[in-house]
Amino acid sequence: MTRPDLIATNAFYYYTDVDRAWDFYVDVLGFETVADYGFAKILRVAPTSYLTLVDEARGMHSAEEPKSVTLALVTEQVEDWYDYLSSEGVPMRAELRVAEGSAHDGFVAIDPEGYLLEVERFNPHEENVDLMPKLAAVDALGPVGGRRPADLLIQSTVFWLYYDDVPAAQTFYEGLLATDLLVDQGWAKVYQTSETGYIGLVDGSRGLHQATEEKGVTLSFLTQDVEGWLDRATALEVELRTPDLTDESGRVRVFVGYDPEGYFLE
Template identity: 50%
Template sequence: MHAFIEMVAADVKPIALSEPMDPKMVDKLWEEVMTMAENAGVGVFREPELIQTSLFPSSVASGKEVLIFHKENSLAAYLDLKSDLSKLDPEAAARRFGRLLGYPSHYINHLLSKNTDFQSLPDFGIQATNIFLYYKDLANASDFYGSLLGLEKVTDYAFAKTFRISTDAYLTLVDEAVGRHKADEPKTVAIALLTDQLPEWYAYLLEKNVPIKYTYKPKTDNAHDGFVAIDPEGYLLEFETFKQHPENELLMPQLKKFEALPTTNPSIAAGLGFYGAVFWTYYEDLQEADIFYKEKVGLPLIVDQGWAKVYQASQTGYIGLVDERRGMHNFTEKKGSSIAFIMQDLEGWYAYVQAQTPFTLHREWYEGADKRYQAFVGIDTGGYFLEFNSFNPHPDNEAFLKLLLPEWKFY
């Protein structure tokens, strides 16, 4: 029990629970446990009736006692929850208990999925992330991303072309004449292309006369460095390096797992591609969006900058939520882009969304031309379209399907 006591003493966990024990065993251990806890400045509460929530099976402590290690206010919070329990929604009660135990939202989601019918997006297998961008001149945009940036084109549907940014992060360029958005809608999104070769990319883009919105000004102690370029029709591309820094301590090991994809031509920025992508989105109410992506979509938070939060959505693909008061864009009602997730079990996720309505559906299930893919579309709290896809065997998908990884799991 030393570990539990230490975690409470260090404020890692507001409360910690011992394993359920027979009351006679608690009697036997009580004096020793009290001494350890007092030496650490931690209290011990002997709980004969642990609250029952959806976090754990109802029988987990039946007929047994649990020791609750705590500080003063944390015990009061637990007793308040116990008093309020009958008035609370079961999921809300479980989440409140989970937070008292110091669990992050994605772990609470995991426990709920084991003990209830709650599920979230990762339970259905995310294979990749994608972002849809919309153009008046699709050929010119395709030339920019393919020939100038050197991204590999993996599908070409004539009206839409998909390029690979990193191992499992993609972008799709769409002809506005047939797409879900128009090219003149506000481009309230930015794409961070993750690279450790900022000087090389900056020099290359200047040489190619690509417009630069924010210049490259590296700083020693920053959590990240970068610069922002503008694509042919105004989308912002942030060439970015995350650095070892307290706010990036969970992100850095994940970034190191994957090498940068080489550009399709070694003459393009010395053949230096990207090892990840963040799709930045902008909100009036960041807290509301944060709860939505943590609890409804179910993505794990991997970077918290306060005014910007980054969620891992695939192995190299991330969703970044930004407070519009601090970001490169202000909030807009319309958005000239859609965020997409390529799914292992799209049918299962669709059935769950229909039954549980974690978000509003914009478009029900549909199939693409020649049954190349199937999809449905939801809407997040800021009005961004979230498209969920799966792709079928088809000559147009042959290269793409070979690249898709098995579903990503963080449990």
Template identity: 50%
Template sequence: MIRKITAALACAAFIAAACVQSETAEAPATSEEESAPVNPMNEYGMTASNVFLYYADVEAATTFYTRTLGFAVAADYGFAKILRVGPSSFITLVDEEMGMHSASDPKTVAIALITDQLDEWWDYMKDQDVEMRFPYNPVEGRPHHGFVAIDPEGYLLEFERFNVHAENEMLIPVLNETETIYPAEGASDVPPGLGFKATVVWFYYKDMPAIQAFYEDVMGFELIVDQGWTKIYRISPSGYMGLVDETRGMHNFTEKKAVTMSFWTDRIDDWYAYVSNHGSFEMRSEKVEETDRYRAFVAYDPEGYYLEWNVFKDAPDNETLHRMLRGEE
């Protein structure tokens, strides 16, 4: 497989039954642990997924993503730009001076941009002033094809197409039902007819069995693609998370990581109660932080990746974002 948000974003990245008594006996009280949902994804869910990336020059990065790749700005907070990639998958570009990470921290993440127009994207991208990590070299019979580009400050972007293959038997029907998002006419340099329908955020781990158990048993994610040394989970209608064995992937494990994974949900208080009371999480946030634009909290996964939960308020800066989430644009 080729492959600081902020002090203002809420201390976090975007900061993010009564007992029945009878005459004979009293039912035992239900403990917090026993009453916790078996699967928080099924109980509380996620409406969209997002990944925060951190830049020394956020304006230059925004130009690259909007002009060269055609991503639309869903919300502009000045120090942070939320960009839409797929129907419910987003990337947020953060000024390092305001975010939780430095742009000089290791960029231990790759973003797969899923498209049905892979050949056309290669024809366009190879003529742009963009450095390539791996060129396009499709081999017949492989479960996926792609190429890897490097963004202006070093993040890896994998342009990828999943092919009809036994490995992808659960994924392909989902992707076939997922809308492709195309750039608005005249808003970018992208040729007509090129777009993206989903993202996979790849994180790199030392202990794959342990991290797989965490995301499946604690977070409640369901495996949709098993590539052996990588595991892919669907976490929103068009957002996916991939766990990668650091001995096999494009990155090795690092202690610091210039990335935050963000889960958008309408049930943020329920998620906070679950996460903050579960022994598997180290908390960064002491409560759900609140601003005029959003509510958020942050925790860490077992190998140190920042995980942020968000919900966005009906604020003027979020009008376009909410229209996108409702499918109105």
């Protein structure tokens, strides 16, 4: 079975005050708003990486559900990003850590309602041998307005997800996405989902979050062949929340399924 295309990676985050979150991502982080539906704002983070901010009153999750996801902004300018976000008063979950010989350096910030943002540099290292050429081939994205300095770029994104059973999650995504493991960090496994979009499957006993039953995030894949993806998901017996395609006000056609531990996949 030939896998249909994936043209971009996205995730939906859910807020009690979506306009406040929007101000942060636009004014502080300098992300471009590519679509504004009022209750939902779609932001471009990297060339084929997006983040959608949703008013919880209109979304599939509530803002009270555990925020069991971390968005990693992959960049070469980790130190400068840290200085900038610190100067903006953005709270930190983990301070800047740079170590000689490390496979990756970075820090973890917190958005206005508690979602974690990791700013991360992947270094030349045997762990990253297959990843580095992909990052080098990308035209990194700068800010579109806001206060973010023009030289602070984003190459790619990783949505880190947290599991009790990482091997089972690997089997699921390798089958669904027809993709191979790209980066093996031991207790975290990274897969490519679009040119600049990646997902990371993390052991919940070791990561920034624990594995949780409820999850305040929906992972989203953009495609030109949503019918093909529905056929593929059905053939692979993926559990579906919406067994048929849904047309959302003529703007987009979608279906929603679940991964093995309950992350919503749109």
